[in-house]
Amino acid sequence: MIANPRAFLADLFARAVQAAEPEAALRRVLPERPKGRTVVVGAGKAASQMAAAFERLWDGPLEGVVVARHGPVEPCRHIRVLQAAHPVPDTAGIAGAEALLRQVEGLTADDLVVALISGGGSALLPAPPHGFELADEIALNQALLASGAPIAAMNVVRKHFSRIKGGRLAEQARPARLVTIIVSDVPGDSPAAVASGPTVPDESGADEALRILRDYRIDLPAPILAAIGRAEAPRPGLAGDQTVKVIASARVSLEAAAAEAAARGVTPLLISDGIEGEARDIGRMHAALAREFATRTAPVTRPLVMISGGETTVTIRDGIYGKGGRNSELLLAAAIDIEGLAGVTALSADTDGIDGSEDNAGAFCDGGTAARIRAAGGDARSLLARHEAWSAFRLAGDLFVPGPTGTNVNDFRAFLIEDQPRR
Structure with a gap:
């Protein structure tokens, strides 16, 4: 007994939990130093821990910003750690998403962007399409959470109502080299599904997002449905020079x-x-x-x-x-x-x-x-x-x-x- x-x-x-600790896993996948700047961005429940570990391991100058959940975070010296709400987005999340998008503006092919992504990033990075407000993304998120839809299906919908998800952050970072490092919380460990893939485009289209809404009988206001129906996200291969590594998983x-x-x-x-x-x-x-x-x-x-x-x-x-x-x-x-x-x-x-x-x-x-x-x-x-x-x-x-x-x-x-x- x-x-x-x-x-x-x-x-x-x-x-x-120890097996998913970021530092040991990060050590194995550190990218080569670039000729230009090293910019770190990220989001998720493990964002501050991943960022702090990356700082300890990186031999060279760096800058950046990550968005973590409200609550205790691991402090960083060079990377700003912002905090936002999960599972229902808040205004701090809007500010965090905008900060990530600004952080990767104006980069060159000599620069390196390291994206540190973990589960929870979808809610932490609300960035509704132009013409919509935070309340619209909250309504969408609450409807998805109450629907019983699996996380992969929810994230397909989320990335079609966003200016940052579905590979759009990667698109903003072009032409810089991009290395995405992921702690996966989704069954199957699809990189595009974790945090709705801000730096990893996939093949899902607006028609699939609308089908999911129909299948799970998710009732949304007509303007949101129309925006999802016309959303076009980047496709794989269109987001520039990119490497994706999943370092921890279930x-x-x-x-x-x-x-x-x-x-x-x-x-x-x-x-x-x-x-x-x-x-x-x-x-x-x-x-x-x-x-x-x-x-x-x-x-x-x-x-x-x-x-x-x-x-x-x-x-x-x-x-x-x-x-x-x-x-x-x-x-x-x-x-x-x-x-x-x-x-x-x-x-x-x-x-x-x-x-x-x-x-x-x-x-x-x-x-x-x-x-x-x-x-x-x-x-x-x-x-x-x-x-x-x-x-x-x-x-x-x-x-x-x-x-x-x-x-x-x-x-x-x-x-x-x-x-x-x-x-």
Whole structure:
């Protein structure tokens, strides 16, 4: 038996985060120094950490600006760190996007632009088309977040309502040499999907963005739809001299956690790094697998830890906005389905340290979580129906609050299955 299952799962989370730490990965991909200027731009939840690491590693003069989320940031000496809101954009994000666009103006072919991109950059860089305001981009963002659409689909739409996403920042930087360095938070690690690809064009067109809006029944004002329908983003190959490197991803982090589990005598089962779908449905799926592995006799070797990643979604209906995020909602659904099951402890958390609207990265659960919620005066099913997962886990004392991690490689889930106690 594991002496402290929650501490063990927290250690696996920490190992996954450590594997996505920017400095060691950046050291392996540093570009050659240019004849001219070195300009650093960037955005995302790991922007300040990536920028500070780049400063420590770079041998030569540099300048630049990055946009990070409001909250603690790592200070830089030469690169300005601006802050903006996530997941709903704010006026600081407008200023940040404009600062990035100005930073790459007037460059030459002798100059180098290094773009440091991580997850969360879409919300941090609002830059609606000319003639629109921040309120329009907020309306679009809120509709996308409530729709249940996967992150890749949301980012296709976002890049068709922007003056910076979809490769437009790269277009502004021409003719400078451009190196984009990415910490990926999207399933499949498509560079054009991370932060809606400010420096990485793709093949998606306005017709695809409109199809996504139709498929997910996302209702938007007519002027916004018209703007998306006529938007033309740069195509691959049209953004100048560019190199793209993905230095950290969910797969690498999950494999690191699996190796840590194996080193501690627990059999790891890495299910997938790209699981998508409705959070509560994925939670029930994990609960079903946990019950199967906990109660069958062979050929399962226990203790066993199921590890998975990806990005689930929470579909908001009838304007019911509760407290919490997709990891907490996933785990609350799982907690309901494993009630009374001994020998199972689980953790679901966002690797950036913040899950949704509150200060927790996610939560723990076990077979007694639902009962603890009831004992504290709540009901797990009712709270789940109202998207109040944070409130449920607060009642149970099961919140996981490591604080911001400085990186973001999507969600981390680990279900520890031990032998059932003898009757």
